Amino acid sequence: MEGVWSAIVRPGLSGQESLTVDETLATYTSGGAFASHSESSSGTLEAGKRADFVVLDRDPHDVKPDELRSVRVLQTFISGELVYGS
DSSP states (O other): OHHHHHHHHOTTSOGGGOOOHHHHHHIIIIIHHHHTTOTTTSSSOOTTSOOOEEEESSOGGGSOGGGGGGOOEEEEEETTEEEEOO
16 A cells, blocks of 8 residues: 555656556556456456455555555455455
8 A cells, every 4th residue: 555655646757647446446456457467367356367466454545645654454356266364
């Protein structure tokens, strides 16, 4: 979430160089899959794709930008299997 916070707040830079929450999350998900040439199997939650996702303690859309750093991952799933959390 440190990277999400940084992309949105852009400390030390102009506000014109910041991303929205949606743009930032897309960069980490579908953008990352595109960059690694795996968009046909990951990057979005769709039937037939790997179910790689996290469960957060809060919705990043519902917190102030400066609070994004404190959003915590409760669970991590890779290929639909819980690998972190309970």
